[in-house]
Amino acid sequence: MRPFTYESPSSVLEATNPGHPDSAFIAGGTTIVDLMKLEVMKPPKVVDLNALPMRGIEMSPDGLRIGALEKMSDTAVHPEVAANYPVISEALLKSASAQIxxxxxxxxxxxxRTRCGYFRDVNTPCNKREPGSGCPAIGGENRMHAILGTSSSCVATHASDLAVALVxxxxxVRLQSGASExxxxxxxFYLLPDGTPHQENQLLPGELITEIRVPRLPWATRSTYLKIRDRESYEFSLTSAAVALDVNGDQIRDARVAVGGVGTKPWNLPEVREALTGKPLTLETFVxxxxxxxxxxxxxxxxxxxxxxxQRTIIRALIKLGGLA
Amino acid sequence: MQLPADPPPDHEDGSSRREFIRRLAAISAGLTVAAPLGRAGTVTEKSNLQGEPPKTDGAEGLIEIILKVNGNTERLVVDPRVTLLDALRDRLDLMGTKKGCDRGTCGACTVHLDGRRVLSCLTLAVMAQGKKITTIEGLATGDELHPVQAAFIKCDGFQCGYCTPGQIMSAVACISEGHTGSDSEIREYMSGNLCRCGAYPNIVEAVKMAAAKMKGEVN
Incomplete structure (x- = not known):
């Protein structure tokens, strides 16, 4: 790990005041400490966010608000989250381990950051880590990599299950830098790699995610996150599907579908949603x-x-939600 | 490398075995045994046998921190890079918490912060300030083992024992979180602790036994 200075500011204003352009924020540390040990990240300054007030989980008529500093574990079992958006709870509980x-x-x-092995190995080229150095995954080990949204620069998947459910x-996401929000x-928010895979999202230097807003969707009580992986627990997805289904008798009134493990960003599927909407609740519709x-x-x-x-992941999630099993 | 046969038995304070392992590590690294490690108020940095580079920026980056570990208040001067795991093991001589992967993958370094299980290898020591830190050394009450420790012994929930402190810390939390409703629930909520010897069936039995005991269902 390279040397860094450590600060723990007590206000968002102070935290987002760009002191050093390459400084990094730390909250839980599960990504950044790992990547600093690997020297994939070498921030000269680390800004601890834990004294900031970005907390709380509340349901309002508009929907759900989650403070960015809330922990995965607390969010997963929060009664409002579990009751109103099972897909969020399930995505979180199928992520990582209880400790993480x-x-x-x-x-x-x-x-x-992505779990691409080339990104994590500083002895190999990687356009995401070192722009312009090349992508060994395209011609190398790419079983875990993306099939959607890829470019000739990068084929790495986005690893978050939660993000798939939220998309x-x-x-x-509410972003703040200084006084501007x-x-x-x-x-x-998430960007496709195209020719600039090192730019993964729209965050500006010093800008923070302060909270997450989920629109009210009463029928999301019928939602689920199905995650397919090499082992049953504590593993990243091969494929996953976040699905919500609004059913009226034997008709589908509306749906939400996004997939993980296959895209260079969490992959929303409005075209699948449209193909489900207004159709009969049958396996043929799902397929x-x-x-x-x-x-x-x-x-x-x-x-x-x-x-x-x-495809089978999406279909199985729909079968479960539609009660066709 | 050939291990010498029969490591000496533990003394009551465990120092003999610890010394033995230290010497072994030093021999395998081609080093002489390091002097005792920097303790409260000192700025001694020891070379880390696991390959951390020595710090190069003088003493100006060091910070003084206070950690509450197993009921004791410990004052340390550390580089901000020092993880809670390294602070516990190298600075406070609490060797019970194990360094397995050092990358947040294996769970051997599991400790409790304010009663919640976390990975000490991915926690910066400076960020553990103000929290109640509990390690495997803090579980027993005097000579009386914690029910989870006793259950691991009774159920033979280990083979080599290296992952065991992390397994036990995780199991204590798994039980207090209420995730012992079935074998599969225990496996799911213990999945962050890997056991290379494959003692999983006995670990599940130990968690069940301890959970029952802690609920007062058995003696």
């Missing part, structure tokens, strides 16, 4: 809609299996 969920903040979860629910949908998820998929040498697997 006790440490990691919600804001930090959304900003966690499906059309959540937004803005609200972005999480889908817009036809899920097919649209992979219309633009570009498989790599080791991950073509994800094209079938992600």
């Amino acid at each position: 969920r006790n440490m990691a903040s919600i804001g930090g979860n959304l900003l966690q 499906a629910l059309e959540a937004s 803005r609200l972005l949908t999480l889908d817009d 036809a809609a899920a097919k649209l998820a992979v219309a633009g998929a570009v498989p790599l040498k080791h991950n073509a299996f994800k094209i079938d697997l992600v």
Whole structure:
């Protein structure tokens, strides 16, 4: 680990005052301490956010608000979250381990870095870590990598389960830098790699995620997060699906669908949602809609299996929610 | 490397075995045994056998911190890079907390902060200030083992024992969180603790036994 100076400011204003352009924020530390040990991150200054007031989980007529410093574990079991948005609770409880969920903040979860082995190994090139150095994953080990949103610069997946659930629910993030605040949908917040995979989101230097806003969606009580992985627990996804379903008798009134493990960002699927809306609640509807998820998929040498697997993941989640099992 | 047979038995304070392992580590690294480590109020930095580079920026980056560990208040002067794990082991001589992967993957370093289980390898020591830190050394009451410690012995919940302190710290939290409703729930909520010997079935039994005992269902 490279030397850094440590500060623990007590106000957002102070924390976001750009002192050093390469300074890094720390909340739970589960990403940054790991990456500093690997020397993937070498911030000269680390700013501890834990004295800031960005906490609280509240339900209002507008929907859910989660302070960015809330822990994954507390958010997962919060009664309002569990009752109104099971997909959020399930995505969190299927993430990481109990210890890491006790440490990691919600804001930090959304900003966690990819698990691509080349990104994490400073002895290999990586366009995300060192722009312009190349992407060994494209011709190398790419079983865990993305099939959607990839570019000739980067094929790394986004690792957050929570972000997949939040993108499906059309959540937004509130950002603050100094006295200026803005609200972005999480889908817009994340950037595709294109030729600049080191720019993963729209955060400006010194800018913070202060809270997450999830719109009210009464029928999200019928939602779920299905995560397929190499082992049953404590593993990143091969494919995952965040699905909410609004059913009226044997008709689908509305739906929300996003997938993980397959995209370079949490992958929202409005086209699948549209293909479900107004259709009969049948397996045929599910299969036809899920097919649209992979219309633009570009498989790599080791991950073509994800094209079938992600469709089956969506279909299985829909079967569960639709009571067709 | 060939291990010498029969490590000497523990003395009551465990010092003999600890010394033995230190010497072994030093021999394998081709080093002589390091002097006792910097303790409260000193700025001694020892070279870390796990490969951390020595600090290069003089003493100006050091900070004084106060940690509350197992009921004791400890004052240390540390580089901000020092993890809670390294502070416990290298500075406070609490060797019970184990360094496995040092990357947040294996759970061997699990401790409690304010009663919640966390990974000490991914926690900066400076950020553990003001919290009640409990390590494996803080579980027993005098000579009386914590019910989870007793259950691990009774159920043979280990083989080599290296992951055991982390398993036990995690199990104590798993029980207090109420996640012992079934074998599969225990496995799910203990999944952050890896056991390379594969003692998992006995670990699950130990967690069940301790959970029952702590509920007062058995003696």
